[in-house]
Amino acid sequence: MDVAPALDPRRLLVFREVVRAGSISAGARRLGWTQPAVSQHLAALERAAGMPLLLRGPRGVEPTEPGRALMAHADAVAARLADASAELEAFADRATGRVRVAAFPSGAAVVLPPALRRLAEAHPAMRVDLVEAEPPQALDLVRAGDADLGLVFDYGSADEPAGDLVVVPVGSDATRLVLPRDHPLAGASGPADLGDLADDTWVAGCPRCSAHLVEAAGAAGFVPDVRHTTDDYVLAQALVAQGLGVTLLPETALQAYRHPDVVVRPARRTRARRHHLVHRPGAQHLPAVSAVVAALRESVPAGPVRRTAG
Known part of the structure; x- marks a missing residue:
């Protein structure tokens, strides 16, 4: 009985870098290797796999279907190695090292700065790197x-x-309703009923925010006429201020930036936006990660998760 040769994890990580970089030459630069050395490792990995893993073309490389399947395992290997490295670093010096945080834009603007300041004061040897990313990408x-x-x-x-x-x-x-200053409902008091805005045009947000808008409008008995879509809360408010639509925005986005020519009102039939931290299993035991979690929990708004009555 023939036994397939074992895959070399080092070559698996080389393959991962090449796929992520989009070409063998770019992957070699990221690895700090020569292009022929990278090509040799890829060829050896394909021999061990017994099938092509990359499609090579003038614009770079793309993984084959088996290559895409293998990429998921390569990501898992890289993640476990990153955990191992972070854990060993934590043993050497508690609450030190680098913690990488991916956060949605308004959260990054409102929640991260005070948390990072506290961390810098309490753990000066620790480094926190931030990248903006919407929830699916994060x-x-x-x-x-x-x-x-x-x-x-x-x-x-x-x-x-x-x-x-x-x-x-x-x-x-x-979640708040954002209106132009001259809107008929701008001067009203109390929570607005979305049904009163059935004839308005709307500015929608990211996919999750857009889905919430459609759900809330449906509960009020209409389908929103969405004319503009943007996940930039500054642009959304600028469009509203010019009378080009109305929108729903979360409170943190309005804390990060508030256009002077919009009116903000509570609205019925809307949901609060729930915030979560996510991490790989076991990461909470690393002192640096747990310190960042604690700092972020202090910074995130702790309002109740509920639907506004309507």
């Missing part, structure tokens, strides 16, 4: 080992599950 970064923590959100509906990641609820913020 989940992918954490799964692949390219981020240690993800600050994500959902509206308590059918959002992408975190799956194999650990999810730590850390708070929520309310």
